[in-house]
Amino acid sequence: MINSITSFNKGTYKQPNIFGYFGNFGGAYIPEMLHRNVEELATRYIDIMYEEFFQKDYHALLKDYVGRPSPLYFATRLSEKYKTKIYLKREDLNHTGAHKINNAIGQVLLALRLGKKRIIAETGAGQHGVATATVCALKGVECVVYMGVKDIERQAPNVARMKMLGAKVVPATSGSQTLKDATNEAIRDWINNPNDTHYVIGSVVGPHPYPDMVARFQSVISEEMRWQLKEHTGNELPSKIIACVGGGSNAAGAFYHFLDDLSVELIAVEAAGLGVHSGHSAATTQLGKPGILHGSKSLVMQTDDGQIIEPHSISAGLDYPGIGPMHAHLFESGRAKFLSAKDDEALQAAFELTKLEGIIPALESAHALAALKQIHFKPNDITVLCLSGRGDKDLNTYMKVMNVNAE
Amino acid sequence: MNRLETLFKTKDQEIINVYCTAGFPELESTLPVMRSLQQSGADIIELGMPYSDPLADGPVIQSSGSTALRNGMTIAKLFEQLRDFRKEIAIPVILMGYMNPVLQFGFEKFCKTAAAIGVDGLILPDLPEREFETEYRAIIQKHGLDFIFLVTPETSEERVRKLDKLSTGFLYAVSSSSITGKDKDFKAVEKYLQRLQNLKLKNPVLVGFGIKDRQTFQSASKYANGAIIGTAYIQAIESSKNIEATTKLFLESVLK
Numbered sequence A: 001m002i003n004s005i006t007s008f009n010k011g012t013y014k015q016p017n018i019f020g021y022f023g024n025f026g027g028a029y030i031p032e033m034l035h036r037n038v039e040e041l042a043t044r045y046i047d048i049m050y051e052e053f054f055q056k057d058y059h060a061l062l063k064d065y066v067g068r069p070s071p072l073y074f075a076t077r078l079s080e081k082y083k084t085k086i087y088l089k090r091e092d093l094n095h096t097g098a099h100k101i102n103n104a105i106g107q108v109l110l111a112l113r114l115g116k117k118r119i120i121a122e123t124g125a126g127q128h129g130v131a132t133a134t135v136c137a138l139k140g141v142e143c144v145v146y147m148g149v150k151d152i153e154r155q156a157p158n159v160a161r162m163k164m165l166g167a168k169v170v171p172a173t174s175g176s177q178t179l180k181d182a183t184n185e186a187i188r189d190w191i192n193n194p195n196d197t198h199y200v201i202g203s204v205v206g207p208h209p210y211p212d213m214v215a216r217f218q219s220v221i222s223e224e225m226r227w228q229l230k231e232h233t234g235n236e237l238p239s240k241i242i243a244c245v246g247g248g249s250n251a252a253g254a255f256y257h258f259l260d261d262l263s264v265e266l267i268a269v270e271a272a273g274l275g276v277h278s279g280h281s282a283a284t285t286q287l288g289k290p291g292i293l294h295g296s297k298s299l300v301m302q303t304d305d306g307q308i309i310e311p312h313s314i315s316a317g318l319d320y321p322g323i324g325p326m327h328a329h330l331f332e333s334g335r336a337k338f339l340s341a342k343d344d345e346a347l348q349a350a351f352e353l354t355k356l357e358g359i360i361p362a363l364e365s366a367h368a369l370a371a372l373k374q375i376h377f378k379p380n381d382i383t384v385l386c387l388s389g390r391g392d393k394d395l396n397t398y399m400k401v402m403n404v405n406a407e
Numbered sequence B: 001m002n003r004l005e006t007l008f009k010t011k012d013q014e015i016i017n018v019y020c021t022a023g024f025p026e027l028e029s030t031l032p033v034m035r036s037l038q039q040s041g042a043d044i045i046e047l048g049m050p051y052s053d054p055l056a057d058g059p060v061i062q063s064s065g066s067t068a069l070r071n072g073m074t075i076a077k078l079f080e081q082l083r084d085f086r087k088e089i090a091i092p093v094i095l096m097g098y099m100n101p102v103l104q105f106g107f108e109k110f111c112k113t114a115a116a117i118g119v120d121g122l123i124l125p126d127l128p129e130r131e132f133e134t135e136y137r138a139i140i141q142k143h144g145l146d147f148i149f150l151v152t153p154e155t156s157e158e159r160v161r162k163l164d165k166l167s168t169g170f171l172y173a174v175s176s177s178s179i180t181g182k183d184k185d186f187k188a189v190e191k192y193l194q195r196l197q198n199l200k201l202k203n204p205v206l207v208g209f210g211i212k213d214r215q216t217f218q219s220a221s222k223y224a225n226g227a228i229i230g231t232a233y234i235q236a237i238e239s240s241k242n243i244e245a246t247t248k249l250f251l252e253s254v255l256k
């Protein structure tokens, strides 16, 4: 049943059990100060999401405001290069430039149904912050976005966009000053504002019901992929699906409606930073151990003493020391394969796609593209790569590479 | 009878529980701070185990935790420091921290070691009651440790009763749904505490978050068995040259 969560003890690939567990991962490890808000969400999200009214509003906005369905584009020259058939799911063409808006619209509509008057969010690359600020402008709701000081520096265009959209951008100055710390600050804000505020988490992380709720809002990606593939190839099922994983929301969306089709190979790509074992990496499945971060049990990069490690990736959206519990389960069960791409490999892949297809990808999505080199393709394999976002926000980084190459 | 029980048997008013971060301000401050607290009249010591991502704490306590971590504090190191503390500290001591470091240390090993050296109870604010009941309670009880749950003004009456039933030692009443260190409107807090008092709970109630001086302490003590002071004490010893004198002065200002 789509509109309920399963009561199976261990949950399924797709859906957690009633306590929010995907296999061994998930749950809601939150202090009492968050209990009422999280409990309210957990008891009401399914009912609200599948209300006819809500569905109508949500899908109308996805269509007319975001521009969905996003195209499934056959990348001819990229396919030639890798001697196979590669389709790009063009989430980069969404309004605001990434998949994040699918979830932001869903959650803001849901928050309004819950009677909330104020929206808070965390952001890494700024895409989720921009998406949330955008929906808040659209709905005339107050919006506060927490962002690590380091990310504010490296994603300046998105900071400007959020401000223009009327959001207040609050720098997170604690810890590593990136996504994990912005998330801590947003959670603290929620604790301090327990009555009127909804926290729009930007990925499939956080306490139950967030991982499941965000996956459901992002599942529109794979819902469209199925009929688009049928149109293009005559078959709903591809051979492989590739997506990058920070917290894992675009991957969850791209995998969702294929999770039970075991013939479809699911490939998640993490950020290896300067190299998995360089000490400057964000490859959680390779470096992490089971632990608790931001309210759920999952794989977490941590010291032997259980302190969270500050990760590194050139891409702010992948610079996170955990992954969502759904992905930890997909990893542990072997349902998905996890690869990783280094900073320089992602940069190279971004330039390759730009040259071959005239598409400048986000640095996050470039990690998925970089994995093409690591995968063995048969000529008749059909692969869908989730191009989660566009590269406008990363032009500074790309320009630096061009300047170095020009010297 | 364990130490918390004995304490509340002999004294049920104006109990003062002082929070301090282990390994702060210096790595080896843990015991000197505990000693000074006992000498200066604290009834309970709540020893914070520093964590990189302490969601339920405010900026002052988080920053003391960061300092402690930089000083090299770990759970293993803390147990080493506390090995013989019962030779000199007689008052109840509880450990407060977050699940992740405890899980990495090994939950059972943690409880066993804590109990063996004379720790009385635990506060783990991110351990939910369902997992407590199904996975962890048996281990905690096997080693004779108390476990203290938090309640807030947003916690429903039914849930307060449930958390009270699950708690042993005392119940920790967060004075508003808010992280440590923020100023409170104490009129609203008093109303909430009165509400708790009327529930006639099984456990003594200590009020935490926002208690910082004599006035807030007394106000909290009016409707509860006492209070927990954290942020204000951390601020007091942060730059202190003489922890013993500072602690004495601080507790005098709250109690007298």
Ligand SMILES: Cc1ncc(COP(=O)(O)O)c(C=O)c1O
Pocket: A098, A099, A100, A124, A125, A126, A127, A128, A202, A203, A204, A244, A245, A246, A247, A248, A249, A250, A251, A316, A317, A318, A362, A364, A365, A388, A389, A390
């Ligand atoms: C374009 C893009 N792709 C991917 C991500 C990573 O997030 P997730 O793993 O949740 O899809 C981000 C995050 O900011 C992003 O902006």
